[in-house]
Structure formats: structure tokens, C-alpha cells
Amino acid sequence: MGKYSVALIPGDGVGPELTSSAKMILQTINDNSSTKFTIRKVDAGDGALAKYGKALPKCSTDIIQKSQVCLKGPVGESAADVVLVLRRLYDLYANVRPARSYPNIPNLSPSVDLVIIRENTEDVYLGWEFGADENTVVALRVTSEMASRRIAQYGFKAAMLRNKKKRVVIVHKANVLPKGDGLFVRTCKSIAKDYPEITCSESYVDTCAMNLIRNPEEFDVILTTNLYGDILSDEAAQVVGGLGLGPAANIGESFALFEPVHGAAFDIAGKGIANPSSILLSIKMMLEWLADKYNDRNAFDEGQRIEAAMIALLRKNRKTKDIGGKLTTSEFTKQLSLSMY
16 A cells, blocks of 8 residues: 554653654654655543543544554553553454564573564453452453464464464463363464464463573463463563563554553653653554555565664664663654664
8 A cells, every 4th residue: 555544642651752753753754665654643541531531532533443553652540441442442352562682782681582472352351340249359251262263373373474483382371270271272272283384382371481581582472361461471571671672562353553562651751761662663563564464565664674773773872761871762763763764
């Protein structure tokens, strides 16, 4: 296609600063390539809640509905009322969280390159909690064969495309939860039979958490359920240097949402020191998804250009303060923009 409609949610806290960086990079691509963007701002989050009485008002969902993709800054206390609603509204069943070691970034291993792919629509995150009495709460955990099957298919396809490792580890706790996690494991293993090129293994979630610290470079694709994946992906981000470097995607059949993984960081909002790498790498993921959906090789190349420019800056030790550098949010973004072409 070449031209894409992007709904942009500035969010709260450092969100507007990060999405300002995002707009600069999108504009740089727009001005220097055949990949073009129409960007429409969307109110969502704490500010929207104060203004409209809803964290995700209808005027915002109307804009998102007419867009091909959504890019979101971090949201404050109303995050669940934005992200979870969008996941359900568009059936964004795959949560994708890559973790990669970059040069001159403190990390546990210089050769980590993994992705955590988690089922995004079920588990305890459905929020089905009930008070049995004033001192006891019961939470229901949902696992279905359908959801397990489609996330497994997504995970194995991703492993085929990523690199030469071609490994998938199915992470679960079926020794404690034999029915729910047992169903997930059986379904994933049935899908594995369709991918003989992939080395498939299993791991209990606690063992996986330990091995992410002990041997993070051994992982390729971690395939798991919603809660386990949420926890492990934050751990993996810290393994490679912190949440400031962590992009994320929420992907469905026809729509996708991309966002930095960290929160709104109100304590540093307005100081110009937030690391924009997470949202810029989220743009890379967004361009890769658009490239795949619309068979647009140019969009894919522009995504690679963002990461290559970031790596070039890091090799020169040009970094933001959170990772040992001196650059402000805007300085880092400007230098990356100038390095792209």
C-alpha cells in the first residue's frame, strides 16, 4: 500500500514526550521514503477520563476503528480500561514481547535475542473475581483449546521466521494446574507436529524464570499463557537492560496495537529524560506487521532502519540517562532521526 492511517494515543505521564519522539521518527520516514503516514491523535487514559468521564471514550474508538493500526504511549491509573478494552474490542490475541541485547547496554548476556509470545485474551486477566465473603475472593482462570491453538500457531510461525535457532519452549505449570495448563500444553504440542523444523520443549514457569537469569541467550521463542507471559516478559526486559528498551505488540487477525511496555512514570514526566527507545522499537514492530499484512517490503525495510540507527548510536555510547548516557529524550530522538538516512 505505502500509506497508512495510524491512531496515536499520547497517554499520560511521559507518554506525550514519547509519542512526540514517535511522531518525529514517523515524519522522518514519511519525508524520506515511499512509506507514508496519516496520524490522528486519540484521547485515552487518565486525561480522557477526566475530560470525558471514560478512559476510552467513543470519539476515540471511532478514530481507532477507522485506522489501520494503533500506536499508544503509556497510560496511568486507567491503563486497564484502555489496553484491556482494546484487546477485547479487536480480539488482539497475541501479545509479543521481544528482548534483545544491544551494544553498550548493561545486560546479563551480550547475545540475547528472544521473544515471549503470550496468549492475550484469557487467563485470570479476564478479571472474573468474586467475593465469597468479606475476607475471601475467588478468581476464575479461563483456558480454551481455541485460544491455545491460535497462539501456538502464531508462536511456531514466528519461530520459523526469526532466525536459525528455531526453538520454541512451551511454558506452563501443569504439575500444579493439570487441567488448564495441561490443555494449553497438549494443544501447543499438537501444533508442534506441523513444524518438524522447530525444536520444541517444555518448561515449568518457575524453571523458565530461573533460566532467563542463568542462560538467557539459549532462548528463542517462549510460548505461554497470559499471566506467566506478563511476568516473564518484564523479567526478560530487565535481563537486556530495562523496560526503557522494551517494545510490545498486541496483534489480532486484522488489527494491531503497539506500545512501550513501561508505565507512565509520572515521577520523571516533563523532565525530558524518558528513554524513547521502547516506543521507537514499537514503531519497528508496527512497520513489520504492516509489511506482512499489506505485503509491503518497503515498510519492513523502514522498520529495520530504525533499529539499525539505534544500534549505531548505542555503539557510539550516545544514550539517555537511564542507561548511563547524557542525552535527553528529544536529543536522542533527533540524533536517531539524522542517522536513519
